[in-house]
Amino acid sequence: MGQSDLAALCAILQDDETMYAYEGALSDDEAQAWLDRQMERYARDGFGLWAVVLKETGAMIGQCGLTYQDADGVRVVEVGYLFRRSFWHRGYATEAARVCRDYAFDQVGVDTVYSIIRDTNIPSQKVALRNGMKPEGSFVKRYRDVDMPHIVYAVSRAVRDGVY
Known part of the structure; x- marks a missing residue:
């Protein structure tokens, strides 16, 4: 994602229903900061949340990618995804x-x-x-001054490869 994707990103991040897990839609400044964080991650980590676009039109319908996250005190690589509501339940996130x-x-x-x-x-x-992950624990994450219970899902390379 780059600055030219901000309007499409705002269609996702500024929709209350889409952002319910984040306690509501983001402001213009928060959406810009979200995009800035992704660009910083690309430079620092070599990955971040990437734009998901339709092959047919090139329209951005969501974002998905890898980020370093804190899972109750442990730094992990997370697969994260967030899609425009009109593209939910179509298999794109999976x-x-x-x-x-x-x-x-x-x-x-x-x-x-x-x-x-x-x-x-x-x-x-x-x-x-659906991507082979299983729940491994839970913890409470504080975001926007709200305590939010989270479940930690994980899958190992060996499980993905069918070794276990």
């Missing part, structure tokens, strides 16, 4: 998350990939399960 999971194993070289998902976000939990 497909994109699977590609990012495999990229984490095959290109970044991690042995385990995580998704840290709010306990009320059942659709995202289902995406994690």
Whole structure:
């Protein structure tokens, strides 16, 4: 994603229903900061959340990628995803998350990939399960001055490869 994607990103980040797991839509400044963080991650880590675009039109419909996250005091590589509401329940999140999971194993070289998902976000939990992840624990994350219970999902390279 780059600055030219801000309007499409705002269509996602400024929709209250899409952002319910984050306690509501982001402001213009918060959306810009979100995009800035991704560009910083690309430069620092070599990855971040990437734009997901439709092959047919090139329109950005979501974002998915890898980020370093704190999972209750442990630094992990997380597969994260967030899509425009009009593209929910069509398999895009599952497909994109699977590609990012495999990229984490095959290109970044991690042995385990995580998704840290709010306990009320059942659709995202289902995406994690479809990508071979299993719940491994939970913790409370504070965001926007709200305590939010999260479930930690994980899958190892060996499980993905069918070794276990």
